Amino acid sequence: MQDLYFKHPKFHVALDCIILGFDENELKLLLIKRGFEPEIGKWSLMGGFLGDQESLDQAARRVLKSLTGLTNVFMEQTYTYGTPERDPVSRTLSVAYYALIRTDLYDQQVAANYGAKWFSINDIPALIFDHNQMVKQALEMLQLKSKTKPIGFELLPERFTIPQIRKLYEAIDRQELDHRNFSKKVKAMPWLKKLDIKDKSNSKKGAYLYEFDPIIYKRQQADGINFSI
Amino acid sequence: MQDLYFKHPKFHVALDCIILGFDENELKLLLIKRGFEPEIGKWSLMGGFLGDQESLDQAARRVLKSLTGLTNVFMEQTYTYGTPERDPVSRTLSVAYYALIRTDLYDQQVAANYGAKWFSINDIPALIFDHNQMVKQALEMLQLKSKTKPIGFELLPERFTIPQIRKLYEAIDRQELDHRNFSKKVKAMPWLKKLDIKDKSNSKKGAYLYEFDPIIYKRQQADGINFSI
């Protein structure tokens, strides 16, 4: 009966990571200069091949770690790409994952070795294969998901100000938000803990710092109160 | 440089279809009795292996057609499953797709040959491998997507009544809806064309039949008016 399996073709399987960060009030994408043929020298997502003993999630995390040094990062599968002609060398499926990281934490040294560079998502160069489409779909997924889950905070430092959150959501949604209404909405969230410290890096007056409290968030969620922005 | 590819392992790739229909005011799932080892005789999603020259979408449509005879069906990829141990015979990745079909149109003869049977989604048996999880994720995706895109109509016949649409959304969301408020919402949609015919199969008075007009829907969409329910 195993014939039923072994008469079927096998395929290479790759993982590609859409690595997103938030800096200078912009969403940024981490790209590398591809180091091997085909398309050597072109910009590309960080990717890697699936190994024999790995799950897809494990492989994606391995790929992310190899470029950024980061573990324990928010990461989610988006979509699997598999048209026969997408990789000209050998037929390869690619499972795309997006990762949300804090730009201040990643390993700049390793990234430099890969020729990695941050690009504003408003200014993404032509990428190899179908990588541009992968980025597009990942950004759409982020837009959707960020409205109902507090994943945006994965892109901010531990402590952040309300204007910072607003700039982040403005970057994700590509639209300006009224700062008074936004502030009201955010302050109504019981899982945001206001600190007594101000951050003066962006203004003379200074803005209060906040922390996301996952404990309270989980408790509220259990009570059926959901995140919504 | 092709070494970089060929030193990496290859994998079997399968497609599994979550085939959903709407009948007797319930969401239904089409399952087959698995005809080969392992787990022969157990209930299973309809699946198949990816062929050498096919895209994932093409393969999924081939699998769907082989069971139901249907083409031109709404179908979307949901998620790719790839833990090493998910298929005990040979490591196999599976790309899941869900399909929304009209239960009156599918080929009952072919389906019968596969030992296929419709199950209420409230009463799904234990399935092989990780198929129960696939169904769960597909239903969550349907719930999300049906709120912002008019994909629900894919499950209804060409002509349908407003009470029918309501029953459908009640089945998708697993909650009752106020029929007066629902009716108002639906009637505000310019892409629903009211016919002068009544359907009396469910009541003595009869309910007016409606049709979904894709032309008007596309035009409205272009104007930035989106589906929302």
Next chain:
DNA sequence: GCAAAAGTGTTCACACTACACCCATGC
């Protein structure tokens, strides 16, 4: 004292909710 960003308050309109009643028809 002024520019620049942060913080707070009010009004208004619309959309969603929760309801109750009449209508048509087969039996």
Next chain:
DNA sequence: GCATGGGTGTAGTGTGAACACTTTTGC
């Protein structure tokens, strides 16, 4: 004539949108 499902109307309410002013502080 009555039970059953289909259709419509209305009042209240709460959320989101639009908008203006004061505060703090570095220069």
